[in-house]
Amino acid sequence: MKFGGTSIENGEKIRHVAELLKDYREQGHEIVAVTSALGGVTDGLMEIGIDASHKGKVSRVKEFMADLAKKHYDAIEITIDDARIADETIRTIDALIDELEKALIGICYLGELSPRSIDYISSYGERLAAPVVSGAVQSQGINSCSFTGGEAGIVTNSEYGCARPFEKTYENVGYILKRVVATHVPIVTGFIAENEEGIITTLGRSGSDFTASIIGAAIEADEIWLWKEVHGIMTSDPRIVPDARPIPQISYIEAMELSYFGAKVLHPRTIEPAIKHGIPVRVKNTFDPEFEGTLIVSDQRLRKDVVKAVTLIRSVAAINISGAGMVGAIGTAARVFSTLANAGVNIIMISQSSSEANMSFVVDEAHLEDAVAALKSEMNRDVIGEVACDRDICVVAVVGAGMDGIPGVAGRVFSSLGREKINVIMISQGSSQHNISFVVSSDEAEEAVRLLNHEFELGN
């Protein structure tokens, strides 16, 4: 079971989580709990790290640390009734706060923040949360202990900020946690792991979902449950479409498409370990545990709804390359994509006109400058005449395995946009036919998502 930052935002919510864990444990379930940082803490840690490296104010660091310590002391006061457990937890928190303060002051003096240091600093959110959650569970009379991702056996490469676990992780974690769950509810920090030298790495923002899935696979869990503040995977982000509804059942592939195409409800790599080990994943609402939520499984029963959900990716940019010399020039696409790969640019979507005179792709906005520079310097100007880009765009994706082989879905998507005069800048459909994605300008994107929810009757 994984509890996200919104589920453990403060003492009251942590107490509720501890009671949930107690109830399930007393029903006879063996549970490993994965915890995120208290709500907003990871963002705060990243900001203070950047602040320290730019402005270097020790007084600002001390102020931040006092607030951070208070947030955790307050949570302890509300969640841990037993004085001995509370004292022990406070000592653990104090030691972590002391270590982190020293690191941040070091960054103030050094004036630099490497990707490795960002991972180290941001790891404290989960490292501070796990002992508090564990103390709260112990205070409910249930045996519990806490582990960092590294201590639980998760070993990754050194790609700081989005590290990938090595295969041996599954054996390590299984060996360590399978024995503990028989007697305890172990609380493991989500999001963070270690490389082979024992240096802290992170799995990417929202990576606690991925941690839960790695652990679920390693201990051969019956199910992996992701507890959130929403009623499951919804037909669209409820912040954009207020009447979006929870999807009762969805396939692994659909859930992967949704998370890759911007549905912030799941970390995009969450489903991989679950698929590999055939473990169902449930997304449930921490604050309405009786509600069944969304079940993600491989063997999806055929449902009549063709489109399951509509998602939106922001913070992207489009690049269009064109030139009469591209027509019939063999190897142009290969050169473009290897140039972008060498520049470390992630390509989200690709489209080529049938005339071959231009090619468009969508990249993360953060990679745009590197992408344009690489294309301009590497490409043969005889072939590519122009490289143009557009920052004010979003990708909208219409997802559903039921679209496969059903004629007219694309027609309905684009007719409904056309009726409302929403201009489509670029279109792409994978041959799997699970996803139709297209690009619109940023100021029309949310309206497009609402329109398509209405067109496919996805709302309540």
Ligand SMILES: Nc1ncnc2c1ncn2[C@@H]1O[C@H](COP(=O)(O)OP(=O)(O)O)[C@@H](O)[C@H]1O
């Ligand atoms: N299709 C979707 N279904 C459900 N939630 C979505 C979707 N797209 C975006 N979201 C957002 O994802 C968030 C997921 O819940 P949250 O409790 O924040 O998870 P966590 O704490 O694990 O990160 C919600 O705030 C919701 O607005």
Ligand SMILES: N[C@@H](CC(=O)OP(=O)(O)O)C(=O)O
């Ligand atoms: N705390 C990390 C990891 C995480 O998974 O958080 P959440 O479960 O709140 O998305 C982050 O904010 O990215």
